[in-house]
Amino acid sequence: MSLNNLYTTILAPVISEKSNRVGELSNQYVFKVARSANKEQVKTAVEKLFKVNVENVSVLNVKGKTKSFRMKAGKRPDWKKAYVRIQADQMIDFNVKAE
Numbered sequence: 001m002s003l004n005n006l007y008t009t010i011l012a013p014v015i016s017e018k019s020n021r022v023g024e025l026s027n028q029y030v031f032k033v034a035r036s037a038n039k040e041q042v043k044t045a046v047e048k049l050f051k052v053n054v055e056n057v058s059v060l061n062v063k064g065k066t067k068s069f070r071m072k073a074g075k076r077p078d079w080k081k082a083y084v085r086i087q088a089d090q091m092i093d094f095n096v097k098a099e
Contacts, residue, residue: 008034011033014032032081033081043057052092059082061081070081
């Protein structure tokens, strides 16, 4: 898997209260991933990008909310989320600066 494919598979970390709680309790991290990505692709991308050993990956589709703006109905896009569990002695630091 090329470096470009790794960056198109993992789009962004999800930072929320729930993702922080899951991370503290069970050493899991939550990522927004490409809609076409499967568990194996997510596992490979996380292991190569962050240099950690992945134990388990759970993937789910998030339905976009229906919203209205100035009396016009609209819909936010659907997206895919991945819960990634890594080994207990490892961690991912998102505050690392690129060189």
